[in-house]
Amino acid sequence: MDTRKPTAGLSQACYGFAIEGTYKDCVPYGNGHINDTYLLTYQQNGQEHAYILQHMNKTIFTDPEALMENIIGVTGFLKEKIMAAGGNPQRETLDFVFTADGKPYYKDGFGEYWRTYHYIDHVYALDQVKDPEDFYQSALSFGRFQQMLADFPAETLHETIPNFHNTAVRFGNFEKAVAEDICGRAAGIQDEIQFVKQRFDLACALGNLQDQGKIPLRVTHNDTKSNNVLIDEATGKGLCVIDLDTVMPGLSVNDFGDSIRFGASTAAEDEKDLSKVSCSMELYEAYVKGFLEGCGGRLTEKEILSLPLGAKVMTYECGMRFLTDYLSGDTYFKIHRPEHNLDRARTQFKLVADMESKWEQMQAIVQKYIDQ
Structure with a gap:
């Protein structure tokens, strides 16, 4: 080169x-x-x-x-x-x-x-959420993004990365990377590999709902990390959604889920000390509240009920993608140390496990805002 x-x-x-x-x-x-x-x-x-x-x-x-x-x-x-x-x-x-x-x-x-x-100018982005109000503002912004684009014909958009949030296809890519093991790394990460394989049902969950016509295709951002919302310095309110490369047809619950897996975590995406990693229910609830307010009634009841599933699936998918990239020689995500993608994968899997332990609470929070 x-x-x-x-x-x-x-x-x-x-x-x-x-x-x-x-x-x-x-x-x-x-x-x-x-x-x-x-x-x-x-x-x-x-x-x-x-x-x-x-x-x-x-x-x-x-x-x-x-x-x-x-x-x-x-x-x-x-x-x-x-x-x-x-x-x-x-x-x-x-x-x-x-x-x-x-x-x-x-x-x-x-x-x-x-x-x-x-x-x-005069804005800031959230590389790590520390304040529920900031996370709420991020949720409002991504919810408004959904609300304003609810009438845009999603099917007219190009798929900029084919199968980007097709978790079943991502699982197939993961299995291929494990089988090929081109860097000789698989033997040392068997626990992580088994974590992914044991949750294959998650890889199919949202795709099945879409195929059955239970959740609709929408214009989605597909990379709804909190640092993709600019917050106005003067007002503290969400101002602008940025990083639009992955705007294409998708599922609203994926957009919600990606925000939770990134923003509701109590630690950085590449934290090595997994004892610091959990899914904050305070931040999760702040996001549920803001996202639904921002969407302004444009989501179906099934979409709303599927929000916790979206959080778990997107966290699982992202961890699987990090692990796949680690197995494949770190060719997709930029890294700053040899095991950077492995560290990222481990934080996501810790979050998935934490969500599993808090599953009823996550569902109850969503139901609370349906009932209001």
Whole structure:
């Protein structure tokens, strides 16, 4: 691989969009697992204006043009809803900058794809939830995302990553990784492998409900970690849902579940000390309350009753994905130490076990908000 290409491509991308003014600076930004992100600064009329510039990962997102078609379609729809409600569409959803020839992406001389959008200032994201009010605001935001897009025709969106939350397919990938064991790691993680295999029923649970017509297909975010909501510094309220790469047809309960597995955990996603890892029922209830309020009555009763199952399935699926990547040589998620993906998998499995021990409580919390 020519390691000079990303640097050269970045230089081209800094000038690739129809941004008025003079280029000032471009520096790495954030800590995302998949795309490379930069803070791009231009000077316009004596003032500096900031943008987010991203190099889109073609290994993961094999059709960047279709991906951007999804994003522009959804953000355009959201802008109309936001304006109709008297909101600010430049701050409450991502506002993309196009190229001079009208495209929402720039293709550099090496065939790599880039995009840029206006930087939203005076906000913060939650890398780890510590405050139930913040988690409630995150839930409201993702619930409103569901509510505003309830009328968007989900079937018209491209599937940017095929079978992304098809947990049964993920299980098949996991079994293949175990069988091939290309890094010779399987022997040392038999407990984790058996944990996954013993819960095969979880891999099929939500797919069966969808196949039976019991829960509907919706426009979903599919990566609803709390750090994908920007919180307004001035008001402390959820402002904008970001990271829209995986917006595609899906299940509302998956969006709910991914939020719980990330945000209701009492420890970081890669915590090594598993004694610190549990699912906080206080945070779980705060999210249930906020998500249902944000959805504004657009979910069916079966979807609402399936929310606890969504939490358990998504936590199980994510742990399985981390373990699969560890077995396969860490080719998907960025790692910062040799057993990083294994540590991530173990935290997810600890959360699944904790949810199993609190299952009746999780169901009762959901029922409480149905009965209100």
